[in-house]
Amino acid sequence: MTQNDDRGSAEDSLIARYFKPLATDPGAFALVDDAAILSSSGEDIVVTTDAVVEGVHYLATDPPDTIARKALRVNLSDLAAKGALPAGFVLTLALRSKEDAWLRPFADALGEDAKAFACPLLGGDTVSTPGPQMISITAFGRVPKGRMVGRTGARPGDFVFVTGTIGDAALGLDVLTGGATASALTDPAARDFLIDRYRVPRPRNTLAIVVRDHASAAMDVSDGLAGDLAKLCTASGVSAVINAHHVPASPAAASAVSAVGLEKLVSGGDDYEILCAVPEGRSEAFVREAEQAGVEVTMIGTIIAGQGAPQWIDAQGHEVTLRRLSYSHF
Amino acid sequence: MTQNDDRGSAEDSLIARYFKPLATDPGAFALVDDAAILSSSGEDIVVTTDAVVEGVHYLATDPPDTIARKALRVNLSDLAAKGALPAGFVLTLALRSKEDAWLRPFADALGEDAKAFACPLLGGDTVSTPGPQMISITAFGRVPKGRMVGRTGARPGDFVFVTGTIGDAALGLDVLTGGATASALTDPAARDFLIDRYRVPRPRNTLAIVVRDHASAAMDVSDGLAGDLAKLCTASGVSAVINAHHVPASPAAASAVSAVGLEKLVSGGDDYEILCAVPEGRSEAFVREAEQAGVEVTMIGTIIAGQGAPQWIDAQGHEVTLRRLSYSHF
Numbered sequence: 001m002t003q004n005d006d007r008g009s010a011e012d013s014l015i016a017r018y019f020k021p022l023a024t025d026p027g028a029f030a031l032v033d034d035a036a037i038l039s040s041s042g043e044d045i046v047v048t049t050d051a052v053v054e055g056v057h058y059l060a061t062d063p064p065d066t067i068a069r070k071a072l073r074v075n076l077s078d079l080a081a082k083g084a085l086p087a088g089f090v091l092t093l094a095l096r097s098k099e100d101a102w103l104r105p106f107a108d109a110l111g112e113d114a115k116a117f118a119c120p121l122l123g124g125d126t127v128s129t130p131g132p133q134m135i136s137i138t139a140f141g142r143v144p145k146g147r148m149v150g151r152t153g154a155r156p157g158d159f160v161f162v163t164g165t166i167g168d169a170a171l172g173l174d175v176l177t178g179g180a181t182a183s184a185l186t187d188p189a190a191r192d193f194l195i196d197r198y199r200v201p202r203p204r205n206t207l208a209i210v211v212r213d214h215a216s217a218a219m220d221v222s223d224g225l226a227g228d229l230a231k232l233c234t235a236s237g238v239s240a241v242i243n244a245h246h247v248p249a250s251p252a253a254a255s256a257v258s259a260v261g262l263e264k265l266v267s268g269g270d271d272y273e274i275l276c277a278v279p280e281g282r283s284e285a286f287v288r289e290a291e292q293a294g295v296e297v298t299m300i301g302t303i304i305a306g307q308g309a310p311q312w313i314d315a316q317g318h319e320v321t322l323r324r325l326s327y328s329h330f
Numbered sequence: 331m332t333q334n335d336d337r338g339s340a341e342d343s344l345i346a347r348y349f350k351p352l353a354t355d356p357g358a359f360a361l362v363d364d365a366a367i368l369s370s371s372g373e374d375i376v377v378t379t380d381a382v383v384e385g386v387h388y389l390a391t392d393p394p395d396t397i398a399r400k401a402l403r404v405n406l407s408d409l410a411a412k413g414a415l416p417a418g419f420v421l422t423l424a425l426r427s428k429e430d431a432w433l434r435p436f437a438d439a440l441g442e443d444a445k446a447f448a449c450p451l452l453g454g455d456t457v458s459t460p461g462p463q464m465i466s467i468t469a470f471g472r473v474p475k476g477r478m479v480g481r482t483g484a485r486p487g488d489f490v491f492v493t494g495t496i497g498d499a500a501l502g503l504d505v506l507t508g509g510a511t512a513s514a515l516t517d518p519a520a521r522d523f524l525i526d527r528y529r530v531p532r533p534r535n536t537l538a539i540v541v542r543d544h545a546s547a548a549m550d551v552s553d554g555l556a557g558d559l560a561k562l563c564t565a566s567g568v569s570a571v572i573n574a575h576h577v578p579a580s581p582a583a584a585s586a587v588s589a590v591g592l593e594k595l596v597s598g599g600d601d602y603e604i605l606c607a608v609p610e611g612r613s614e615a616f617v618r619e620a621e622q623a624g625v626e627v628t629m630i631g632t633i634i635a636g637q638g639a640p641q642w643i644d645a646q647g648h649e650v651t652l653r654r655l656s657y658s659h660f
Contacts, residue, residue, distance in 0.1 A: 029480065031480075031570065032479070032481065032547050032565055033412075033480050033481050033549075033565075034408045034410070034411060034412060035376045035377060035378040035408055035412045035414070035471075035478065035649070036376070036378070037374045037375070037376060037478055038375040038376075038377055039374055039375075039475070040370035040372060040373070040374070040375055041372055042370060042371055042372045043370070043373060044367045044368070044370070045367070045368040045369075045370055046365045046366070046367060046368075047365060047366045047367070047368055047420055047452055047453060047470075048364060048366070049363040049420045049421075049422055049454050049468065050455050051422045051424065051455050051457050051466070053424065053457050053459055054456070055458060055460070056458060056459070057457070075528070078364045078365055079365070081364060082363075082364060082365045086366070088368055090377055090379045090468055091379075091469075092379055092381045092422070092466040094381065094383065094424075094464055094466075096407015122377055123379060123381050124379050125376060125379045125381050125466070127381050127383050127386060127387070127464070128383070128386060129383055129386070129461060129462060130385070130461065130462065131459060131460065132369070132459055132460065132461045132463045133422055134457075134459065134464065135423060135467045136381070136422040136455070138379065138420055138422075138468040141365075145369070148365065148367055150359065150361065150363050151363050152363075157445045186334065218508045219363075219364050220364065235362055235363075264438060291632070323482075324414070
């Protein structure tokens, strides 16, 4: 992309063909310079980096358009959870194949998402690799100075909210890899729904300003709700009580949960929903404004004082033991 | 790094152990949040991305400390050529090995360079790969609004300058891979000098403000001087006449050039020197201020009107034909 000076003309023509049309921002210089410009009028630039690796974060058999969307959206999800509005991204593409059949749908989908989320391509680098393909994206967002929503502000008494539904992506991966969900769930529409949630996250960028206005702490749920909540609590020096039966599940996930267990949903990862703590006095406004933004939010528990791991309780008030909190790609 | 939410605790502990000490900037939040903050007071943020891949941009046998320095410095070189002062970087590390014997010298050297170049680690992502290791860095710099030095401003009559010496890195790689340089050059000190130039670029960040103040166009030389000059000329809509015998060579390169040919030096790549066009009226100040900054600069030719490829001429005024302009990693 912009840094095309350090590769030969094969890269230049690949960039011109597939990625130049995405570089709509004037700061991208149509990808012919060594660097891009991110202009600023004194606000904070929020920077986030997430890479997806073939065979690790996506399946080699996933369609290229969904891989492109996932690579960008996992970063957009971080921006949303931090209360930032997207400003652009740079892309490092480590390619094994340079076939049009892969690159064309990849670039087209990336361009569609860049436009839909108002997050233009600013530059990048394209390298060859004999190994698995990898897409590394650094995305930028803007927040008013000092207003990024961190992980450290949750206080006892705050309500714990999540957006959307939890566990769909993990079950979708389980379907794709022939796990218990594959045998438990025979409805093709339900299976397709879950697979789609695995392949194409729905980052909650329309909620960014609502999160910024009301949340005391927030992060995106990418590694399993249980593990990510534990991290947020540790960072804030608090604990939490979570009502396991309040964790929002899609109809497809709800119909699979008896076969696969709750743990699969709350520790499975790849949700890309927002987890946040909201002071009680702000909860009503948070819920109302989230509804106006078109994002479903569910209160699943309460932040409490203490250093222990968050407690998960069932509808009868009994503690639920989770053996595994997170999914580890590493 | 900052985005450690989407991986398990193995990544968290790796990050805490090796990379947290590098995250000295308050905007890095000690790598425990999902994102970093790059503050701005209204200047332009210059963004550049370059990745290095094992077996492509560095050799698997290169020492890990030199790999770290190269990964950061190829990005610092872009910032220098754009007239920007370093502001920080994010790192995506695709690891196959997580051995302390590799990670410890890698992280230590990265930290030393981050400090020496005033370019702190802001965040990143660490992923596993079964394939070749890869280090992708996105670096940020600051310039006063509208003052980034582009590729498009070179005008007929401008002088063409390069920093340092050209071709050392390409010859160093040739020594390492048993090419013609290996047999032509028997002096161990000369061989070591060239190898070191291949492994550890010397980005010219002390020249950034001088370039910004005087150059009409600039880029870093990463892909071979001849090819990079052609790109700069194309972007500016001009051509150039270059005196091949004025291209600065180190003593080691000079003693090898009769065996390997000039083309190897000027099309070999990995120089990470600055190539720039400077209006004649500013050349004296440019040379003087470069000397004050401790960076050797050499005038190698003149920008001329026209659309053709730059002409290379020898000391007798004959045209030198270059069959290959650039080194392609792609």
